[in-house]
Amino acid sequence: MTKKDKDQLGYxxxxxxxxxLIMVRNFFSFIPIMYFIGGALAISFIVGESVKAMIPTKKTKRKSTKNKTKNKETTKKKTNKKATNNAPKKNHNQLRCKKEVMTLPFEKLSWREFERLCYYYYESKGQNPRETGEGADGGIDLIIYNNKDKADEAVQIKMYAKHRQVDVKIIRELNTAKKNHKCMLARLITTSDISLAAMREAGDNRIDTHDGFWVENTLLKWRDQEAKRLKYIK
Structure with a gap:
C-alpha cells in the first residue's frame, strides 16, 4: 500500500x-464535555496512526532527472533521424516536364534536366538539337547544327559542383567523341570552371567552352525570359 493510501485509511x-466515542457519550456523562471531546480526538488520532504503522508501505522507484533527460534526448534524436530519413531526396536521374524544368530553382534540377534545359535553349535558337541518349558516361549529350559554320556540332554537358574544375582529360575525351559522331566541331557546357590547360586543349581542337559564368548570365537569363513568354511565370 502506498503512503497516500495509508494516510487516507488512517484518517x-x-x-x-x-x-x-460520540455515540457512547451518555456512558461518560460524568466527564465534562470539553474534556470528553479532547480525549475522543486524541484516542481517534492514536488509533489511526497505529493502524497506519502496522501496514507496510510499498516502495516506488523514482527515476532520476538525469536519466529522464537522457531518455528525452535519445527519443528526440531518433525522431529527428526518422524525419531526416523520410525527407524527400533529390533524384539525380529525374526528368520532369518542360514547365518544371523552366521554372524550378536551378539547384533543384537533376543533371538530366540541365541537359534538357540546354536542349530547349538551342531549340529556341533554331539549331535543331538532337539528343544522343548516351547519358552521364562521358559521351556526347547533344548534336546541334552550327548555323555559322554550317556543320553539326557535338555538345557535352557537365553539371559539376562549383569547386570542381573541368580538366584537360574531359576535353580530350570530348575531342575523341566528336570524331566518333562525325562532327568537326564540339562544345563543352559546365556549371563549374575550366582549367587553363583544358582551355588550351579546347582551343587547339576547335572546341568551344561555356563555363558557370555563361550558365548564370546567358542560359538562366534566357530561361527566365522564355518562361515568361510561355506564360509559365508572370
Whole structure:
C-alpha cells in the first residue's frame, strides 16, 4: 500500500473511532464535555496512526532527472533521424516536364534536366538539337547544327559542383567523341570552371567552352525570359 493510501485509511479509521466515542457519550456523562471531546480526538488520532504503522508501505522507484533527460534526448534524436530519413531526396536521374524544368530553382534540377534545359535553349535558337541518349558516361549529350559554320556540332554537358574544375582529360575525351559522331566541331557546357590547360586543349581542337559564368548570365537569363513568354511565370 502506498503512503497516500495509508494516510487516507488512517484518517478514515480515526473518524470512525471519533464518531463511535460520540455515540457512547451518555456512558461518560460524568466527564465534562470539553474534556470528553479532547480525549475522543486524541484516542481517534492514536488509533489511526497505529493502524497506519502496522501496514507496510510499498516502495516506488523514482527515476532520476538525469536519466529522464537522457531518455528525452535519445527519443528526440531518433525522431529527428526518422524525419531526416523520410525527407524527400533529390533524384539525380529525374526528368520532369518542360514547365518544371523552366521554372524550378536551378539547384533543384537533376543533371538530366540541365541537359534538357540546354536542349530547349538551342531549340529556341533554331539549331535543331538532337539528343544522343548516351547519358552521364562521358559521351556526347547533344548534336546541334552550327548555323555559322554550317556543320553539326557535338555538345557535352557537365553539371559539376562549383569547386570542381573541368580538366584537360574531359576535353580530350570530348575531342575523341566528336570524331566518333562525325562532327568537326564540339562544345563543352559546365556549371563549374575550366582549367587553363583544358582551355588550351579546347582551343587547339576547335572546341568551344561555356563555363558557370555563361550558365548564370546567358542560359538562366534566357530561361527566365522564355518562361515568361510561355506564360509559365508572370
Amino acid at each position: 478514515s479509521i480515526a473518524l470512525i473511532v471519533f464518531l463511535l
